[in-house]
Amino acid sequence: xxxxxxxxxxxxxxxDYLKPFRVHYNQNGTKKSWDFMRTHDSVSxxxxxxxxxCFVLVKQFRPAVYxxxxxxxxxxxxxxxxxxxxxxxxxxxxxxxxxxxQSASEGDSSSKWxxxxxxxxxxxxxxxxxxxxxxxxxxxxxxxxxxxxxxxxAAKLKRITSYRSGVGVTGAKQTMFYAExxxxxxxxxxGGEPKEGELIEVVKVPLHEAMTFAYDxxxxxxxxxxxxxxxxxxxxxxxxKISTNV
Amino acid sequence: xxxxxxxxxxxxxxxDYLKPFRVHYNQNGTKKSWDFMRTHDSVSxxxxxxxxxCFVLVKQFRPAVYxxxxxxxxxxxxxxxxxxxxxxxxxxxxxxxxxxxQSASEGDSSSKWxxxxxxxxxxxxxxxxxxxxxxxxxxxxxxxxxxxxxxxxAAKLKRITSYRSGVGVTGAKQTMFYAExxxxxxxxxxGGEPKEGELIEVVKVPLHEAMTFAYDxxxxxxxxxxxxxxxxxxxxxxxxKISTNV
Numbered sequence: 001x002x003x004x005x006x007x008x009x010x011x012x013x014x015x016d017y018l019k020p021f022r023v024h025y026n027q028n029g030t031k032k033s034w035d036f037m038r039t040h041d042s043v044s045x046x047x048x049x050x051x052x053x054c055f056v057l058v059k060q061f062r063p064a065v066y067x068x069x070x071x072x073x074x075x076x077x078x079x080x081x082x083x084x085x086x087x088x089x090x091x092x093x094x095x096x097x098x099x100x101x102q103s104a105s106e107g108d109s110s111s112k113w114x115x116x117x118x119x120x121x122x123x124x125x126x127x128x129x130x131x132x133x134x135x136x137x138x139x140x141x142x143x144x145x146x147x148x149x150x151x152x153x154a155a156k157l158k159r160i161t162s163y164r165s166g167v168g169v170t171g172a173k174q175t176m177f178y179a180e181x182x183x184x185x186x187x188x189x190x191g192g193e194p195k196e197g198e199l200i201e202v203v204k205v206p207l208h209e210a211m212t213f214a215y216d217x218x219x220x221x222x223x224x225x226x227x228x229x230x231x232x233x234x235x236x237x238x239x240x241k242i243s244t245n246v
Numbered sequence: 247x248x249x250x251x252x253x254x255x256x257x258x259x260x261x262d263y264l265k266p267f268r269v270h271y272n273q274n275g276t277k278k279s280w281d282f283m284r285t286h287d288s289v290s291x292x293x294x295x296x297x298x299x300c301f302v303l304v305k306q307f308r309p310a311v312y313x314x315x316x317x318x319x320x321x322x323x324x325x326x327x328x329x330x331x332x333x334x335x336x337x338x339x340x341x342x343x344x345x346x347x348q349s350a351s352e353g354d355s356s357s358k359w360x361x362x363x364x365x366x367x368x369x370x371x372x373x374x375x376x377x378x379x380x381x382x383x384x385x386x387x388x389x390x391x392x393x394x395x396x397x398x399x400a401a402k403l404k405r406i407t408s409y410r411s412g413v414g415v416t417g418a419k420q421t422m423f424y425a426e427x428x429x430x431x432x433x434x435x436x437g438g439e440p441k442e443g444e445l446i447e448v449v450k451v452p453l454h455e456a457m458t459f460a461y462d463x464x465x466x467x468x469x470x471x472x473x474x475x476x477x478x479x480x481x482x483x484x485x486x487k488i489s490t491n492v
Contacts, residue, residue, distance in 0.1 A: 007271045
């Protein structure tokens, strides 16, 4: 799917996106401190196309996921020389690992980098809550339009629930919505905002394959995909028949 | 529940826990870069006590969640002077906000800090995968023992599924297990490892309240709690009756 190459990893001393802070506090009289990161709340949307009876997901290359897989590949027996830091992986920095010209695209078996597919995940359409003037529904509506190309009124978004994500590091609140769309609502191909560097593939998962998809661990995905498919199964099955072979 | 006070937030220039890196790469010929953090994979465990027909969760104060709520409280109308940075929250650093002597415990309405309960979340028993010699099941078993006080053989842990978490920043893999325990397996009160600074309260959610609990947004929780309760509902309901009032 993707061609990823010229990969270079460097320590990040100053980031516009990752800003670690430390909070010192007393808990029940005991002095403690905790390192955390500021982040935005977010919304995600389970999109169901009633024309094709498909769920609409997004698929994209995630550098953070890819780097996880790269890290694991280093500790495999074939690279035993790099196993020494295993067990203290938090401190095991890649420092400055450069593989200029190396390719991580599919089929390049000579590379020490995993194939690009190792960093690709299936996710719900989602976005951060960074527009204080807009409701969560409005922000979700914009993401559905930008990422997946469906124009649906905010009022048609049904709130599923909310929860905390990354409680150890960010602790942001995520709110999940459900949107029913039809082919008539499709106004563009979606794919995200190129000017924001988004390169998103819109993929459809047929309803009858959804539960198998949800529990197939060979398909890399977020918990939101699994949870929302099961939510649909439990709550929308009177309306739409869904296979229950899991 | 908790008394939290003497809260001080400082920028974190060097952390043993949060280590930002930057990866430069070419995607389909376009130069890109992405800031990410290294982290461990993790396991989580849905624990069901067959004696009391309760789910066993952990409840703890999460500084990252608390700081999210603190951040939001700053942008509320009552503190309008601090609204100026709204809209660029990623860059809106708390810098050095010190409230020495201030209390965030319940009932202290004079504090600008939210009540401690704003940072408390319900979660599945969970832990990071940082012992390369142990299987995921063994690591999950240890967490069940340390956090919740139940001694169950690793072989009794049933794998539910796995997925990616924090795909934007960490991308680590989480694997979820299901453990059936009985009061006979209870060998300690749990509560985590005090030497690691863990202060964990073990809480039970009766089976018949589980679905209401899962979808009650006033109860702060992780998606893992919601998903696993519903997984149980769908997959264990032939074995244990569960209320389906949601």
